[in-house]
Amino acid sequence: MKLFSGSANPVLSQKIADSLGVTLSKAEIVRFENSEIRIHLEENVKNEDCYVIQPTANPSDTHLMELFFFCDALRRQEAKKVFAIIPYFGYARQDVQHRPGECVSANVVIRFLESIGFYKVYVINLHDEATEGVFSIPFKNINAFPILAEEIKKYIGNVSTDTVAVVSPDHGGVERARKFGDELFGHTEHTISVVEKRRDLQHIHISKALDLYGDVKGKTAILVDDMITSGGTLIHAAELCLERGATKVLTAVIHHDFGPEAPSKLQSSAIEKVFTTNTITLKDEQKFDKLVEISVAELVAREIA
Numbered sequence: 001m002k003l004f005s006g007s008a009n010p011v012l013s014q015k016i017a018d019s020l021g022v023t024l025s026k027a028e029i030v031r032f033e034n035s036e037i038r039i040h041l042e043e044n045v046k047n048e049d050c051y052v053i054q055p056t057a058n059p060s061d062t063h064l065m066e067l068f069f070f071c072d073a074l075r076r077q078e079a080k081k082v083f084a085i086i087p088y089f090g091y092a093r094q095d096v097q098h099r100p101g102e103c104v105s106a107n108v109v110i111r112f113l114e115s116i117g118f119y120k121v122y123v124i125n126l127h128d129e130a131t132e133g134v135f136s137i138p139f140k141n142i143n144a145f146p147i148l149a150e151e152i153k154k155y156i157g158n159v160s161t162d163t164v165a166v167v168s169p170d171h172g173g174v175e176r177a178r179k180f181g182d183e184l185f186g187h188t189e190h191t192i193s194v195v196e197k198r199r200d201l202q203h204i205h206i207s208k209a210l211d212l213y214g215d216v217k218g219k220t221a222i223l224v225d226d227m228i229t230s231g232g233t234l235i236h237a238a239e240l241c242l243e244r245g246a247t248k249v250l251t252a253v254i255h256h257d258f259g260p261e262a263p264s265k266l267q268s269s270a271i272e273k274v275f276t277t278n279t280i281t282l283k284d285e286q287k288f289d290k291l292v293e294i295s296v297a298e299l300v301a302r303e304i305a
């Protein structure tokens with residue numbers, strides 16, 4: 001096995017390599033002054049199974065191109081199979097035409113991945129599981145919610161349906177929240193509370209929490225989501241939970257795809273702790289006290305070992 005890291009999250013790549021007990025393979029990634037990228041493999045990969053680790057988060061397009069070029073270089077050097085490990089799958093939210101006239105970017109990205117010659121794609125908590133059906137090559141959606149649930153259980157101490165309410169911050173996330181609840185409570189006999197979110201499709205990242213269905217009174221509310229960008233979804237949902245009598249609000253979110261103001265907004269929000277993972281590089285300026293980052297390295301390593 002050969003494990004290559006793109007430039008998007010070398011720290012996670014190193015952790016995955018450490019978990020597997022292998023050394024990261026060498027490649028040169030050059031970014032020219034005109035913004036073009038060149039990948040040059042510095043190892044023999046002939047007849048090897050090769051994995052490329054690259055979350056396609058901000059700057060999404062650059063990271064995607066790197067991933068495509070890695071695959072091209074590996075195929076040209078006669079790698080046996082090339083696997084993409086995309087811990088965060090950028091463009092996943094653009095999976096349908098939300099308005100007439102829009103592109104369906106997730107579909108385009110998938111067609112690129114397939115035609116460039118990847119044998120299999122691994123992702124972590126894809127935005128919508130239905131997107132899996134668009135792939136016509138082997139695909140694995142790794143679920144990182146169990147490791148978030150474990151960490152939150154340790155933080156809260158005593159977890160029961162009398163003291164904890166699992167909340168989806170929008171209708172689209174109900175199934176996701178239910179699965180998280182199954183992990184958290186250790187059984188499926190629990191209900192989910194749901195926030196009615198209204199998104200303004202004309203303005204990116206603007207949403208409102210209109211109402212909350214379910215009982216959060218006197219409980220710790222745990223908001224479950226796949227990603228944070230502006231933070232608006234979680235911050236508004238947290239305020240509503242507290243208005244309806246929740247004693248505190250925690251969040252369990254897989255990807256911190258932070259917009260520029262999200263860290264400071266989340267730090268000064270009503271949320272007590274933001275539990276998330278390291279699928280995306282956390283820059284120094286994005287760190288804040290309420291953030292708890294849990295590594296997915298072991299999870300990925302177990303999957304590909």
Ligand code: R5P
Binds near residue numbers: 172226231233
């Ligand atoms: C939406 O469908 C997603 O699951 C997230 O709720 C959303 O992308 C979060 O974005 P923001 O933090 O900008 O509200």
